[in-house]
Structure formats: C-alpha cells, structure tokens
Amino acid sequence: xxxxxxxxxxxxxxxxxxxxxxxxxxxxxxxxxxxxxxxxxxxxxxxxxxxxxxxxxxxxxxxxxxxxxxxxxxxxxxxxxxxxxxxxxxxxxxxxxxxxxxxxxxxxxxxxxxxxxxxxxxxxxxxxxxxxxxxxxxxxxxxxxxxxxxxxxxxxxxxxxxxxxxxxxxxxxxxxxxxxxxxxxxxxxxxxxxxxxxxxxxxxxxxxxxxxxxxxxxxxxxxxxxxxxxxxxxxxxxxxxxxxxxxxxxxxxxxxxxxxxxxxxxxxxxxxxxxxxxxxxxxxxxxxxxxxxxxxxxxxxxxxxxxxxxxxxxxxxxxxxxxxxxxxxxxxxxxxxxxxxxxxxxxxxxxxxxxxxxxxxxxxxxxxxxxxxxxxxxxx
Numbered sequence: 611x612x613x614x615x616x617x618x619x620x621x622x623x624x625x626x627x628x629x630x631x632x633x634x635x636x637x638x639x640x641x642x643x644x645x646x647x648x649x650x651x652x653x654x655x656x657x658x659x660x661x662x663x664x665x666x667x668x669x670x671x672x673x674x675x676x677x678x679x680x681x682x683x684x685x686x687x688x689x690x691x692x693x694x695x696x697x698x699x700x701x702x703x704x705x706x707x708x709x710x711x712x713x714x715x716x717x718x719x720x721x722x723x724x725x726x727x728x729x730x731x732x733x734x735x736x737x738x739x740x741x742x743x744x745x746x747x748x749x750x751x752x753x754x755x756x757x758x759x760x761x762x763x764x765x766x767x768x769x770x771x772x773x774x775x776x777x778x779x780x781x782x783x784x785x786x787x788x789x790x791x792x793x794x795x796x797x798x799x800x801x802x803x804x805x806x807x808x809x810x811x812x813x814x815x816x817x818x819x820x821x822x823x824x825x826x827x828x829x830x831x832x833x834x835x836x837x838x839x840x841x842x843x844x845x846x847x848x849x850x851x852x853x854x855x856x857x858x859x860x861x862x863x864x865x866x867x868x869x870x871x872x873x874x875x876x877x878x879x880x881x882x883x884x885x886x887x888x889x890x891x892x893x894x895x896x897x898x899x900x901x902x903x904x905x906x907x908x909x910x911x912x913x914x915x916x917x918x919x920x921x922x923x924x925x926x927x928x929x930x931x932x933x934x935x936x937x938x939x940x941x942x943x944x945x946x947x948x949x950x951x952x953x954x955x956x957x958x959x960x961x962x963x964x965x966x967x968x969x970x971x972x973x974x975x976x977x978x979x980x981x982x983x984x985x986x987x988x989x990x
Contacts, residue, residue: 636683642697642706643768649695649708650766653751654926661709661750662766663724664699668743678740679705685731689724699768712750721748752926764828770934780969784909787972791910792903799897806837806894813885816842819898824915827936832907834915835898839886840879848881850919857923857953893983899939911972912938913960931960935967940979 637645649660665686667678682705686696690707699706709724725746732741751766764771774781796803807818816838824834882890889895902908908915915937916924942963943956963971 636686636705637695637697639698639701642695642699643772645695645697646699646706646708646766647769649710650751657752657926659712659750659752661712661720661724661748663707663709663728664747664749664765665705665728666745666747667703667705668745678736678743681735681740682732682744685735686728688731689727717750724748764933767933770930773934777967783969784972785906787969788903788909791976792900795897795900796904799900802894803897806889806897809885810838814838814841814883823918824937825918825921825932826907826915827932827934829921829932831918832902832915834907835901837889837895837898839883839889839895840881841883844881848879853917853920854923857920857925857928859953896939903939907936909936909938910940911975912936912941913963914938914941914943914956928957930964931957934964940975940982942975945975945978945982 636642646662652658653660665682667682679702683696686705686707690696691709693710695708695710697706698704712720725748728746729741732744736744747765749763749765810818818838820836820838820840822834822836823831826832886895899908903910912935913931916932921932941960943959946959
C-alpha cells in the first residue's frame with residue numbers, strides 16, 4: 611500500500627511488504643497494529659484526533675471458501691482517504707480503518723456519515739446475508755476533553771492487548787502470590803492491626819478504617835482501605851487543588867508553597883492527626899490494603915492507585931499506568947524515593963515497571979520495600 615504516511619512506512623518496513631497484506635489491499639494484523647500504536651503515540655503528543663473504525667466479520671474465519679474479506683476490503687478502499695490506513699485488526703475476523711487527522715465537530719454526526727458511506731459501499735458488493743455478518747464500531751482517540759480516553763476500552767492499544775495475552779500464565783502466578791502474600795501479611799499483622807485500631811479509636815473521633823474511591827485497572831472504581839490518619843470531615847479541597855497543580859506542573863517543580871518535589875503528600879497538613887503522622891511516616895496506615903489485594907482490586911506490587919480527581923487531570927500518556935497493571939501496595943516509585951519524586955517521575959517509573967515487568971522484579975521490589983519503609987525517606 612502506498613497510502614500510509616511516509617513516517618509510518620519508514621518506522622514499520624514490514625507494513626510495506628506486500629506479502630503482509632491480506633488481499634493486496636490492506637495491511638496484515640501485525641503491521642496494522644503497529645501503525646495503530648504509532649498513530650496513538652503521535653496523537654498523545656500532538657493532541658490531533660483520529661478515528662478507528664472496526665468491522666467484525668462474524669463467521670468469516672470458519673468459511674475459507676467465502677471471498678467476503680476481499681469484497682470488504684474493496685469496499686473500504688473506496689471509502690478511505692489517501693492519508694487513512696486500512697488493514698486487518700484481527701486477521702480474517704475484524705477489518706479496520708484508521709481515519710487520521712479528524713477535525714473537531716459532532717462525533718455522532720461523523721460516525722453516522724462514515725457509517726452511511728460504508729454501508730452504501732457494502733450494499734454494492736455484498737448480499738443481504740453477508741451484510742448481516744458485518745458489525746461496525748467506532749472509537750475516537752483521544753476522546754472529548756474531560757474523558758481523555760476510556761480506560762475500559764483497549765481497542766486503540768493493540769500493544770497492550772498483545773502483551774497481556776503473552777503474560778497470561780505469569781499473571782496467574784502473580785495472582786497466586788498476591789493471595790498467599792496478603793493472607794500471610796494479615797495473619798502476621800493481626801496483633802498490630804488490633805493495636806492500631808484501638809489507638810485510632812482512643813485518639814480521635816471517627817471510624818478506624820478510612821474508605822476512599824480509587825481508580826483501578828481499566829478505570830474500574832473500587833473502595834480503597836487505609837487506617838484513618840486524618841480528622842473526620844476534613845475538607846478535601848486543599849489536596850484537590852494541590853494535586854491539580856502538581857500534575858499540571860509536571861517536572862517543572864511548581865505547585866504550591868508547601869510542596870517540595872513531593873507526590874500527592876502535603877507536608878505539614880493540619881488535617882492529619884498526631885497519630886496519623888506516625889502511621890503515614892511508618893506506612894502502617896497501609897496495612898488494610900492487604901484486604902484490597904485479597905479481594906482482587908489491588909496487587910502486592912503495582913502502580914499507585916489514583917483518586918478520581920487526579921485522573922481527571924491526567925495527560926494522555928499518563929493513562930498507561932492505569933491500563934496494563936492492577937494498582938499495588940508497593941511499587942517501583944515507592945522503593946526508589948516514595949514521595950520525593952515528581953508526578954511525571956512517578957509515571958515514568960510506573961511505565962518502566964510495566965514495560966519490564968516480571969515475577970522476579972516483583973519479588974525484588976517486595977524484598978526492597980521493608981528497607982524503604984524503615985528509612986522513611988520521602989514519607990510524610
């Protein structure tokens with residue numbers, strides 16, 4: 611194909627090999643997925659939108675004598691522009707077009723217009739029975755401001771989908787370690803759990819356990835558990851504003867006079883009780899999180915689980931930290947500096963952990979965590 615951008619062709623020479631195309635009209639699954647990944651990364655930086663249109667071919671894979679795929683690609687070739695990309699999203703099952711450089715406007719109207727053109731072309735080539743087997747879906751990236759990207763929808767993340775499939779067996783082992791580790795920790799810390807609960811109850815009014823909505827993998831909201839370290843009914847607005855400034859400032863270092871390159875922790879926060887300061891500095895407030903691990907909301911090791919109002923301020927590239935891995939009690943940024951890191955530093959560490967993840971790395975971070983807790987560096 612000669613209609614893909616020169617940058618994509620240079621980046622992915624396999625995609626320009628005609629032997630990779632399904633019918634000489636579009637890219638194979640591997641090449642199409644790599645171009646989609648490149649378009650997403652380009653969009654994360656430029657903020658220029660694109661539209662991924664997918665057409666699933668129900669039953670096409672099991673009917674090798676049918677030429678529906680060839681007909682479909684012929685129709686789609688007539689719909690696409692020179693700057694768009696056509697190929698197999700899933701070989702012989704799902705065809706796709708990347709409509710690049712989508713301008714602003716009404717998304718619904720755009721989908722209706724493109725969908726209408728596709729259906730019209732399909733009606734010229736396919737009979738009614740074949741058309742019944744074609745399902746059209748639309749996915750914009752990035753989405754409208756305020757939603758950024760649906761973390762639940764991984765259609766524009768073929769690299770993540772492929773990596774998850776290859777990690778499947780090791781993920782089952784990771785889950786087994788989470789269950790055994792959290793059960794052992796809860797038994798080990800049971801006396802401490804009772805003592806801390808009593809101390810909290812005696813030192814200030816309010817519940818022992820603090821419950822908070824957090825964002826888990828794929829944007830799933832779950833109830834996050836910690837020992838309460840703040841006074842009841844504390845106003846969250848100082849932390850909301852602080853977090854907004856912190857994320858927007860990135861690595862530039864501005865974000866409030868109380869901030870000293872800290873991530874998410876306000877120093878000298880008057881909302882924190884005296885006992886709470888000790889619990890936070892020693893990380894003992896995190897013991898109830900082993901219940902989250904046991905429930906499957908979290909893992910022993912993973913990215914820090916963000917609060918919903920933090921996610922609302924994420925840049926596009928920040929989203930990867932909530933897509934690929936469950937959040938964890940400990941992680942690479944906690945071990946390598948905890949709250950001394952800036953937000954962008956933390957995201958880069960999380961992405962580095964996700965990219966290079968292995969069971970050996972998890973065990974290494976678990977072993978390094980007690981030393982990081984005892985040193986209390988960067989803990990407020």
